[in-house]
Every structure is written in structure tokens, then in C-alpha cells.
Amino acid sequence: MKDLTFGPFAAVGKATEDILASLGKFGEFFIEILRSLRDVSTWSPLLVQQMRRLGVDSIPISLFLAMFTGVVLALQASYTFTGQIPLYFVGTLVGKTMMLELGPVLTGLALSGRVGANIAAQLGTMRVSEQIDALETLAYNPVAYLVVPRVLAGVLMFPVIVIFANALGISAGLVTAVNLLDMSTQDFIRGLRLFYAPFDITFSLIKTTSFGLVITVIGSFMGFTTRGGAEGVGSSTTRAVVISSMLILVLDAFWAVVLLQ
Amino acid sequence: MLLRGAPSFSASWFVDFDWPFADMIEFINVSKAFGSKVVLKGFNLKVNEGDTVSLVGFSGSGKSISLKKIVGLIAPDEGTIRVDGLDVQSLNRHELYELRRNVGFVFQFAALFDSMTIAENLAMGLLKAGGYTEDAIRERIEESLRLVELEGFGPRLPSELSGGQKKRAGLARAIAFRPKYLLYDEPTSGLDPVTTAVIDRLILRMRDELGVTSIVVTHDMRSAERISNRIAMLYDGRILEEGTPEELFRSTNPIVRGFVDGRPELVEQGNRELQGLSPDGSMP
Numbered sequence: 134m135k136d137l138t139f140g141p142f143a144a145v146g147k148a149t150e151d152i153l154a155s156l157g158k159f160g161e162f163f164i165e166i167l168r169s170l171r172d173v174s175t176w177s178p179l180l181v182q183q184m185r186r187l188g189v190d191s192i193p194i195s196l197f198l199a200m201f202t203g204v205v206l207a208l209q210a211s212y213t214f215t216g217q218i219p220l221y222f223v224g225t226l227v228g229k230t231m232m233l234e235l236g237p238v239l240t241g242l243a244l245s246g247r248v249g250a251n252i253a254a255q256l257g258t259m260r261v262s263e264q265i266d267a268l269e270t271l272a273y274n275p276v277a278y279l280v281v282p283r284v285l286a287g288v289l290m291f292p293v294i295v296i297f298a299n300a301l302g303i304s305a306g307l308v309t310a311v312n313l314l315d316m317s318t319q320d321f322i323r324g325l326r327l328f329y330a331p332f333d334i335t336f337s338l339i340k341t342t343s344f345g346l347v348i349t350v351i352g353s354f355m356g357f358t359t360r361g362g363a364e365g366v367g368s369s370t371t372r373a374v375v376i377s378s379m380l381i382l383v384l385d386a387f388w389a390v391v392l393l394q
Numbered sequence: 395m396l397l398r399g400a401p402s403f404s405a406s407w408f409v410d411f412d413w414p415f416a417d418m419i420e421f422i423n424v425s426k427a428f429g430s431k432v433v434l435k436g437f438n439l440k441v442n443e444g445d446t447v448s449l450v451g452f453s454g455s456g457k458s459i460s461l462k463k464i465v466g467l468i469a470p471d472e473g474t475i476r477v478d479g480l481d482v483q484s485l486n487r488h489e490l491y492e493l494r495r496n497v498g499f500v501f502q503f504a505a506l507f508d509s510m511t512i513a514e515n516l517a518m519g520l521l522k523a524g525g526y527t528e529d530a531i532r533e534r535i536e537e538s539l540r541l542v543e544l545e546g547f548g549p550r551l552p553s554e555l556s557g558g559q560k561k562r563a564g565l566a567r568a569i570a571f572r573p574k575y576l577l578y579d580e581p582t583s584g585l586d587p588v589t590t591a592v593i594d595r596l597i598l599r600m601r602d603e604l605g606v607t608s609i610v611v612t613h614d615m616r617s618a619e620r621i622s623n624r625i626a627m628l629y630d631g632r633i634l635e636e637g638t639p640e641e642l643f644r645s646t647n648p649i650v651r652g653f654v655d656g657r658p659e660l661v662e663q664g665n666r667e668l669q670g671l672s673p674d675g676s677m678p
């Protein structure tokens with residue numbers, strides 16, 4: 134009996150220990166990022182380039198997602214209402230869902246794949262090929278040089294992307310409603326404005342900013358802690374995507390509890 | 395002296411320091427373990443100014459991490475590493491950066507920044523240090539490339555270079571600061587005998603033309619003999635034997651003999667003797 138239970142308990146204990154150790158390392162890494170913000174001359178020349186790479190270049194995929202989401206939302210709303218609810222509520226549902234939930238979350242999940250994986254792979258390759266060590270020997274602070282511009286680019290650009298995504302998603306919903314649902318533009322806009330609150334947009338942006346932070350910081354952390362050649366880079370990349378996707382969903386619930394209640 | 399070739403650097407990090415130590419790199423009782431795996435234990439080594447010391451040893455014996463400790467890339471668990479009398483562990487970040495500008499590091503696979511041209515790679519450190527005009531940087535890059543016989547390679551990307559050329563470019567980047575010390579991590583591994591001889595010649599040239607003091611991690615006993623005035627063999631976490639190349643080649647220690655001649659049975663015999671002699675870790 135003892136033997137049967139001891140093994141699993143020991144394994145759980147070991148796993149807990151490992152998780153705590155990683156959390157400790159992550160905390161140190163995050164503090165190092167904050168500290169490296171002071172090293173402005175190192176990160177500032179690289180910021181614009183990263184804003185373009187992580188931000189501007191991510192706009193097409195986000196718009197693509199948002200457009201189809203808007204179409205589906207409009208159709209599902211009218212399907213659900215089955216004539217029991219006035220059709221102009223389609224506008225309400227599309228607008229609210231897009232801004233409060235799907236714009237930020239779907240964009241976040243897509244970018245954890247695109248941006249998070251990219252950062253982890255790039256920095257992981259630099260780690261295993263000793264390029265990060267080389268930066269240090271040339272008297273660079275590698276966190277200021279590699280991580281800070283990426284994190285700032287994520288935090289600054291993700292909200293911009295989501296504003297575009299929200300706008301396009303709602304527009305796609307409008308076009309769908311007008312063309313397929315026998316609704317007028319006025320109806321849709323009436324519904325859209327019905328329960329609109331300026332806080333919706335703020336909420337959307339707060340969420341997105343936190344997603345931008347999580348995706349870039351987790352991607353950088355996984356890249357920096359990569360060990361063991363090409364295989365290590367592969368597993369860091371996977372881990373970056375999985376962990377940041379999970380954290381996005383957790384944060385999503387967190388913001389709902391904190392800000393919507 | 396310490397800041398030779400870089401007159402514009404602030405020298406504040408040692409002005410308040412008496413100068414009781416000779417110019418040298420010193421490992422004092424250094425230990426390092428990764429988890430339960432002990433890599434170094436009681437590692438002692440002294441490298442004097444003007445020396446070129448080859449550090450040899452089996453794969454995984456801790457040669458690379460020893461080099462990295464000198465520039466503070468890895469912290470020892472115990473013990474001290476001194477560079478020109480300064481305890482590397484005690485330096486703050488600014489002081490550490492000043493130290494790193496005096497210790498060039500040549501990485502095993504060159505570790506060139508692959509999104510940058512060779513010239514940009516060489517310029518990185520100089521740009522960061524500041525105080526160099528654009529002309530001075532260009533001149534320094536050209537001169538460094540000439541020293542490693544890569545004239546005209548500045549505009550190329552690392553991916554356009556062969557393995558031997560990459561190593562030379564890595565060396566050029568390490569000497570861009572005209573450092574006082576150079577640390578080479580396996581500069582000749584994976585190269586053909588002729589390219590190996592070219593790199594060996596460059597290592598000697600750095601010593602003669604730039605006056606650097608070097609530590610060369612290598613597996614290649616022939617190049618160790620060519621380039622160094624002393625060879626130290628790392629085994630089981632510490633220096634097993636150290637001396638001039640002739641002394642090492644004449645060593646009677648079976649492990650050293652086995653390593654030098656490539657005879658595993660001698661190493662096994664030496665291992666048994668080590669264990670037999672000191673079952674509880676004490677010498678008889």
C-alpha cells in the first residue's frame with residue numbers, strides 16, 4: 134500500500150518542485166526585463182523594427198480572423214433569435230462579442246502562434262548557438278537588446294491590431310446582416326449602439342495589452358532558457374505557444390471577473 | 395595597460411584600487427555543479443601575462459564553462475576567479491562590461507549574429523562602447539579582418555562563409571577591441587589539418603602582433619604543442635597535470651598518457667589507480 138502511494142506522491146512532489154523552480158526563474162527574468170528598461174540607448178534603436186515585425190506584419194492574419202468571425206457571429210445571432218427577438222439585436226451581439234471577447238482573444242491566440250513562436254524560436258536559436266553569450270561578451274545587456282524591444286512592441290502594437298480587428302469584424306457582421314439577413318444598415322447600427330458603452334473599448338484594449346505582454350514575455354523566456362540544440366529550440370517554441378495560449382484564457386477570465394462584475 | 399587600444403573608456407573601475415597583483419587570470423578552488431552533476435571541483439589554474447595556455451581534456455569535462463566563468467557568463471558555486479586581481483564575481487554590471495572589453499571570447503561555432511554582415515558583427519562591440527568615430531570603426535574593422543586574413547569579407551553574411559572562415563570572423567570580432575586576453579573555445583575543432591594550421595598560425599600572430607595572453611580550449615594535442623607554452627589537462631573537475639608541452643608529452647600519468655596517445659585502456663587503468671589510491675578521497 135505504502136509503495137503504491139509513495140511513488141506517485143514523490144513524483145508530484147518533484148513536479149511541484151520543478152514548477153516552483155521555473156516560476157522563480159521566470160520571476161527573476163521578469164524583474165530583469167523591468168530593470169533593463171533603464172538601458173534606453175540599447176533598446177530604443179530596435180523598437181521601431183520590432184513594432185513593424187511583430188505588429189504591422191501581424192495585421193493581415195488578425196484581420197482575416199476578425200472578418201470571418203464577424204460573418205459567423207451575425208449569422209449565429211439571427212439563427213439563435215429565431216424571430217423571437219428583434220433582429221436589430223444582431224448588431225448588439227456582434228458588437229459586444231467582438232469587442233469584449235472575440236476580437237482580443239482570437240487575435241491573442243493567433244498571435245501567440247505567430248509572434249510567441251517566432252520570438253521563442255529566434256531567441257532559442259541565438260541561445261543554443263551562443264549568440265546571446267556573444268552579446269554579453271561584447272558588453273551588451275542581452276535582455277535590453279533582445280527582449281525589451283519585443284515586449285514593448287507587443288504591448289504597444291497589439292492594442293492597435295485589435296482596434297483594426299474589432300472594426301473589421303463588426304463591419305463584416307454589418308455587411309452579412311444587410312446582405313443575408315434582410316436587415317437594414319440602420320437596424321444594425323441601432324442594435325450596435327443600444328448597449329454600447331465607451332468602457333467596452335477600454336476593456337478590449339486592457340485585455341489586449343495584457344495578452345501582448347504575456348505572449349512576448351513568455352516567448353522571450355522560453356527562448357532565453359532554451360538548452361540542447363535544434364530539438365531544444367523546437368520544444369521551447371511549442372512550450373511558448375501552449376503556455377501563452379493557456380495564460381491568455383486565464384487572463385481573459387481574470388479581466389472578466391475583475392472588470393465586468 | 396588594461397585599457398590598451400581603447401583610450402576613451404572610463405577607467406574609473408580600478409582607480410581606487412591598489413595594484414598588488416600581477417597581470418593574470420587565476421582560478422582559485424573553483425567548483426561548479428549542475429544539479430547533481432559535479433563538473434568542476436577544486437579547479438586551480440594560473441595564467442600569466444604573455445602565456446598561451448592550452449586547456450585540454452575530455453568532452454564534457456568542463457572546459458567551456460571554465461572559459462565562460464572568466465568573463466562572468468557562468469557563476470561558480472564556490473571559489474574565486476581573478477582577472478588582474480579583480481574578483482569577477484564581485485564586479486557590478488558596469489565593471490563587468492569593462493572587464494569583458496579586455497577579454498575577447500572566440501566561440502566554438504563562432505556565434506556570429508546571423509542577421510548581420512561580418513562588418514556589422516565586428517562593429518557591435520565598438521558601437522556599444524561609444525567614443526569611436528565612424529572612420530575609426532571602419533578602420534578597426536578592416537584592420538581586424540586583415541589580421542585574420544579575411545580582407546574584403548565585411549559585406550558578407552555569416553551564412554556565406556565556410557566553417558573555418560566563420561571561426562576567423564569570430565576571432566576578428568573578439569579582437570576588435572584589441573583585448574588584453576583572448577579565450578578560444580575549440581578554435582580548430584571540425585577543421586581540416588591545413589585550415590587548423592592556418593588558425594594555429596593566427597593564434598600565434600595574435601600573441602606576437604597584439605601581445606595577447608590566451609587560453610585555448612582544444613582537443614588537438616598537435617595544435618596545443620604548436621601554439622602554447624603551457625598545457626593544462628582538466629580531468630575529473632580539476633587540473634590533473636600542467637606543464638610545458640614537452641613535460642606533458644613525457645608525462646608518466648596514465649590518464650595524461652592515454653589522452654595524449656589516444657589510448658582508452660591507459661585512461662581506464664589510471665582511473666582505477668585514482669580510485670584505488672584514494673578510496674575515501676584522501677591521498678595515501
Ligand SMILES: Nc1ncnc2c1ncn2[C@@H]1O[C@H](COP(=O)(O)OP(=O)(O)OP(=O)(O)O)[C@@H](O)[C@H]1O
Pocket residue numbers: 428433451452453454455456457458459460
Ligand atoms: N547550463 C547547463 N546546465 C546543465 N548542465 C550543463 C550546463 N552547461 C554545461 N553543462 C554540463 O557541464 C558539463 C561540462 O560542459 P562543458 O561545455 O564545459 O564541457 P566541455 O569540456 O567544453 O566539453 P566539449 O569538449 O564537448 O565542448 C557537460 O557535461 C554539460 O552537460
Ligand SMILES: [Mg+2]
Pocket residue numbers: 457458459502579
Ligand atoms: Mg566545450
